[in-house]
Amino acid sequence: MARFDLSVNGRPALSSVSGTIQTSNATFTAPNLRVALQGIAADIRLSNNRAQIDVTGQASNGGNLNVNGGIVLGGALAADLAIGLQNIVLIDPKLYRSSVSGALRLAGPLTGGAQISGQVDVGETEISVPSTGLTSIGDIPPINHIGATRPVIATRRKAGIENVTTGADPAASSGAGFGLNVRVNAPNRIFVRGRGLDAELGGALTVTGSTNRVISAGRFDLLRGRLDILGKRFDLIDGSIQFRGDLVPYIRFVSATATRTGEVRVVVEGAADAPEVSFESTPEAPQDEVLAQLLFGRNLSEISPLQALQLANAVATLAGRGGKGVISQLRAGFGLDDLDVTTTDDGATAVRAGKYISDNVYTDVTAASDGTGEVSLNLDITSHLKGKATLGSDGNSGIGIFFEKDY
Secondary structure, eight states: OOOEEEOOOOSGGGGGGGEEEEEEEEEEEGGGGGGEEEEEEEEEEEEEEEEEEEEEEEEESEEEEEEEEEOOOOOEEEEEEEEEEEEEEEETOOOOOEEEEEEEEEEEEETTEEEEEEEEEEEEEEOOSSSSOSSOOOOOOOOOOOOHHHHHHHHHHTTTTTSTTTOOOOOSSSSSOOOEEEEEEEEEEEEETTTEEEEEEEEEEEEEEBBSSEEEEEEEEEEEEEEEEEEEEEEEEEEEEEESSSSSSSEEEEEEETTTTTEEEEEEETTTTOEEEEEESSSSOOHHHHHHHHHHHOOOGGGGGHHHHHHHHHHHHHHHHHHOOOOHHHHHHHHOOEEEEEEEETTTTTEEEEEEETTTTTEEEEEETTTEEEEEEEEOSSSSEEEEEEEETOOOOEEEEEEOOOO
C-alpha cells in the first residue's frame, strides 16, 4: 500500500510530475537469491524527471538494509544508489549460515550495465558439509512437459526455465546483467564442519565480472582444524574455500600422518554440497590399503573382521552417511566455536573448548583427566601480527608476538 501526494504541471510527461510517494510495512522477495525483506519503509520524492529515494527494511532472517540515492526516470533509468548492509543473515538450510555487513554502490542504467562496487564484511559463517544428498537416486533428470496448459507455460516462462535443462541457472541467460567489483573480507570465523571435518578459515576475495557471470579472485585459507575418522584425529595441514561463480563454495582440505610404510594423506575436495574423499600415500598404494594403514597401521590383509567393519564405518562417514557426531552436537548446544576431545602426551584424556570473545580475540581452555589444564588467549593485532598468551595449571606461562604472512 502506497500513499502519494503528486501534481502534474505541464505537458503529459514524467518530467512534469512532482511530489512524494510513501509506503510502510511492505515486503519484497527474491527466491533465486534466497533473500526476503519485510517492514520496508520507502520515501520517494519526484521532481524534474528524477526520483530521490530513501528505503529501509529488515531481512526476514535478521539484519537491516538501507538504500538511498537518485534515479533518472525514463530511458535507461540511470541510478546512483548507496546500499548499506547491517548484519544481513544469509541462510541455505542444507549448506550455510552467514551474516554480512558493508557498503555498496549501484551506479549506471538499471535496465542493464550498471556497476555494483564496494566492500562486504562477512561475520561468523558456518558451512555444513551435508551428511547425505537430497535423494538416493541422484539428480533429477530433464523433464519433458507434455500437454502443458497456458498457465503452466506462463509460470515456467516467468521462472526463466521454459526451455532450459533441469538444474541450469536461469540467470545465466537473462539480460545484460550488472557489473561487479566487490571485495569480500572475512579474516576469520569461517567454519566448515561435517564428514569428520572441523576447521576454521579466514581470508578475502574480490568478486568481479557480472551478475550473469561472476568471477572471483582470492580464497579463504585454513587457520586451524582437524579431521576425525574412527576416533582418530589428524591435524589439517592445508585447507581452503573458493567460490567459482555461484553460491556453492569449492572446498579442499588435506591432512597427513606418518605410518610404518611412509606418509598417508586424506584429501577432502569438491563442491561443499558433494565433496569427494580420496586417500594418497608415499609410496603409492590402493586407497583401501592406504586407509587400513591410516587407521590400524596394518596392511589390508592383516586386519581383523571387526577392524574391517570399523573400516567400512569410516568410509561411510567420509562418504556422507555417518551423520553428526556427539561432539558436534555438544559444541552447538553449548554455543562454542570449537569443542574437542584429545589425548595429551602423557596419555590423559583432555577436553578443549574454544570461543571468540570479540571479533579479534579467541580463547580456548583445556582440561585433562589428570588434573592439568591450560588457558590460552589469541589476539589478532593486525592481519599479519598476532599475540598469544598461555597459562598452565603447572605454573608454566608464556606470552609472544608472532608475525605471519602467506606467500
